[in-house]
Amino acid sequence: MIVIDTPEATRSQRLKAATRDSHGALDKRIMAGDIFASRDLFATFLRVQYRFHRDIDALYGNPALDALLPDLDERRRLPLIARDLADLEQTLPLPTSTRLDGDLPLPAALGWLYVAEGSNLGGTVLYKMAARLGLDSNFGARHLAAHPDGAARHWREFTAALDGVALTEAQEQQVIDAADAAFRSVHGHVEEEFA
Numbered sequence: 117m118i119v120i121d122t123p124e125a126t127r128s129q130r131l132k133a134a135t136r137d138s139h140g141a142l143d144k145r146i147m148a149g150d151i152f153a154s155r156d157l158f159a160t161f162l163r164v165q166y167r168f169h170r171d172i173d174a175l176y177g178n179p180a181l182d183a184l185l186p187d188l189d190e191r192r193r194l195p196l197i198a199r200d201l202a203d204l205e206q207t208l209p210l211p212t213s214t215r216l217d218g219d220l221p222l223p224a225a226l227g228w229l230y231v232a233e234g235s236n237l238g239g240t241v242l243y244k245m246a247a248r249l250g251l252d253s254n255f256g257a258r259h260l261a262a263h264p265d266g267a268a269r270h271w272r273e274f275t276a277a278l279d280g281v282a283l284t285e286a287q288e289q290q291v292i293d294a295a296d297a298a299f300r301s302v303h304g305h306v307e308e309e310f311a
């Protein structure tokens with residue numbers, strides 16, 4: 117396997133390399149929760165998604181970020197996750213203290229959004245698996261359905277903009293730290309919801 121974390125790599129490639137371990141640990145933990153064994157277990161995963169997307173929801177409404185990133189407001193998935201939960205007759209998770217301010221410093225906001233937007237790629241894999249529970253873009257798995265333009269293309273549009281933002285060396289590290297914090301935060305939600 118080729119590890120891309122040289123200075124010539126793009127920001128999104130460096131983020132991928134820097135968070136490979138935390139992403140792998142999260143994937144494993146979620147799949148160990150056997151989320152496709154029943155609709156109830158899948159709903160537990162939905163609750164994790166709801167908590168994560170509620171935490172970052174304010175970022176999608178930030179005009180400064182919207183000016184830098186394509187279709188930011190349309191990328192919000194919190195309302196779709198809420199509908200998926202309602203389909204499965206779940207109540208919404210109670211508020212937690214992990215919610216971010218919409219005016220988070222730019223580098224940190226980019227790190228969190230990288231994780232949220234990138235998770236759409238894995239989402240396409242999960243979407244296919246959700247079919248075995250009878251869930252799809254009309255019921256229960258709305259938020260995992262690929263964008264009509266294709267998940268890969270929608271992601272490339274996002275990473276092109278993310279890669280184009282000018283940042284200092286110190287800010288570069290803040291993006292990575294924020295992405296790492298995002299993965300750890302989701303892991304924390306998993307531990308609580310699957311407890």
Ligand code: HEM
Pocket residue numbers: 128131132139142143146147165168230231232233234235236237238239241242299302
């Ligand atoms: C809420 C939990 C999750 C988050 C936050 C998350 C986050 C991410 C991110 C940021 C990426 C983009 C990596 C990049 O290309 O830069 C990604 C890709 C991917 N994720 Fe996850 N992920 C999650 C759950 C899962 C799970 C449970 C699986 C299980 C199979 C998974 C499988 C994948 C796969 C296969 C890709 C790569 C697809 C590709 O490169 O074409 N993810 N995920």
